[in-house]
Amino acid sequence: xxxxxxxxxxxxxxxxxxxxxxxxxxxxxxxxxxxxxxxxxxxxxxxxxxxxxxxxxxxxxxxxxxxxxxxxxxxxxxxxxxxxxxxxxxxxxxxxxxxxxxxxxxxxxxxxxxxxxxxxxxxxxxxxxxxxxxxxxxxxxxxxxxxxxxxxxxxxxxxxxxxxxxxxxxxxxxxxxxxxxxxxxxxxxxxxxxxxxxxxxxxxxxxxxxxxxxxxxxxxxxxxxxxxxxxxxxxxxxxxxxxxxxxxxxxxxxxxxxx
Numbered sequence: 001x002x003x004x005x006x007x008x009x010x011x012x013x014x015x016x017x018x019x020x021x022x023x024x025x026x027x028x029x030x031x032x033x034x035x036x037x038x039x040x041x042x043x044x045x046x047x048x049x050x051x052x053x054x055x056x057x058x059x060x061x062x063x064x065x066x067x068x069x070x071x072x073x074x075x076x077x078x079x080x081x082x083x084x085x086x087x088x089x090x091x092x093x094x095x096x097x098x099x100x101x102x103x104x105x106x107x108x109x110x111x112x113x114x115x116x117x118x119x120x121x122x123x124x125x126x127x128x129x130x131x132x133x134x135x136x137x138x139x140x141x142x143x144x145x146x147x148x149x150x151x152x153x154x155x156x157x158x159x160x161x162x163x164x165x166x167x168x169x170x171x172x173x174x175x176x177x178x179x180x181x182x183x184x185x186x187x188x189x190x191x192x193x194x195x196x197x198x199x200x201x202x203x204x205x206x207x208x209x210x211x212x213x214x215x216x217x218x219x220x221x222x223x224x225x226x227x228x229x230x231x232x233x234x235x236x237x238x239x240x241x242x243x244x245x246x247x248x249x250x251x252x253x254x255x256x257x258x259x
Contacts, residue, residue, distance in 0.1 A: 017060035017081040021089030023051045023067055030093055031162075032217035033069035034204045037079075046197070046204050046213035048162030054211075059083050068202075070222065070253060072096050117225055117252075125234045127152075129226040131254075141216040142226070142251075143167075151230035152247070155190045157214055164214025168192035169230055169247045193246040195228075198239055200253055206241050215249065224252045 019037065023030045029051030036044045037055050045053045057063060060081030068074045072093035079087060121128040127149040137145040143154050143165045154165040194212040197205040205213050227250040229235035235248045 017057040017084060018054065018086045019057055019063075019065065019079065019081070019089065020054040020086070021052070021091060023047050023053065023069070023091045023093060025072060025093045025095065030069050030072070032213075033067055033072075033093070034199060034202065036066045036068075036202075036204070038064045038066060044203055044205050045211075046217065048214065049164075049217070050162065052162075057081055060085055065089070067091055067093065069093055117227070120227065120236055125236075126227055126229040129228075131224050134220055134223055134226065138221050140220060142218050142220055142223075143215050145220055146215075146226065146228060146249075149228045152195070152228055152249075153192075154215075155192045155194070157190070157211070161211055162214055164216045166190075166192070166212035167195040167197070167215055167228075167247070167249050168212075169195065195247040195249045196239070196241055198248065198250045200251075201238070203241065207246050218251055222254055224254045226251055 023033045023035070029047075029049070031047055031049045031051060033047040033051070033053075034044070035047060035053045035055065037057055045055050047053045060083055063079045063081065065077045065079055066074065067076070073096045075091060075093060077089070077091070081087060117128070117130070120126065129145060129149075134145060146152060146167070147154075151169055153168050155168045157164050157166055194205075194207055196203060196207055197213055197215070199218075227239075227248075229239065229248040229250075231247050232240055232245045239248045239250055
């Protein structure tokens with residue numbers, strides 16, 4: 001287990017447009033929601049335990065904010081950001097519990113495909129955790145389920161950023177330092193070579209955009225499979241992003257009606 005100490009130093013970040021906010025539902029904050037600024041790969045984040053998120057939008061411009069969470073209808077907002085602008089949003093999701101069994105291939109989400117998963121596993125790259133393996137960790141956390149995967153480390157997220165653990169890696173176990181890390185409250189965040197995170201084929205966090213998500217915000221019992229690639233070169237083209245060389249974690253949610 002790799003832990004990076006957080007130094008009590010402020011981090012000077014380059015001037016940029018910022019979108020921050022909170023995602024709620026009728027019963028309270030929504031943790032683990034996917035928040036994406038499109039066009040895709042501009043910025044992405046996952047809400048913390050209080051439903052908060054922050055996205056760096058570079059020079060701004062005309063953008064669309066998409067919010068998705070399991071069990072809720074997705075929502076979108078059109079935004080116009082000036083250079084160095086900051087927008088604060090309050091977004092409310094509506095439950096979609098009655099529709100879950102009928103939602104199979106809606107929007108941009110990719111269906112779980114066992115044949116594709118097995119093809120990638122037979123290729124000999126990465127580490128694979130199918131449902132039968134995850135079932136042994138049904139009541140544990142995602143990070144505990146992945147600790148047997150060589151080449152992946154877990155960096156403790158600051159409590160002020162929601163706590164939990166993020167996946168990272170580095171040569172010979174060393175964690176590479178990066179200059180851009182800062183969490184939603186401005187608290188210095190551990191600098192590491194963090195893995196990109198995908199959920200059902202969609203990027204929910206891309207290295208260099210914002211603080212990496214807490215993997216333990218996802219429930220092992222709700223996952224069909226997990227794929228781990230220790231570097232971008234090891235990952236299939238489907239999960240590669242030009243801005244990162246640090247590896248990939250791919251989470252697949254359970255199919256409706258699966259045992």
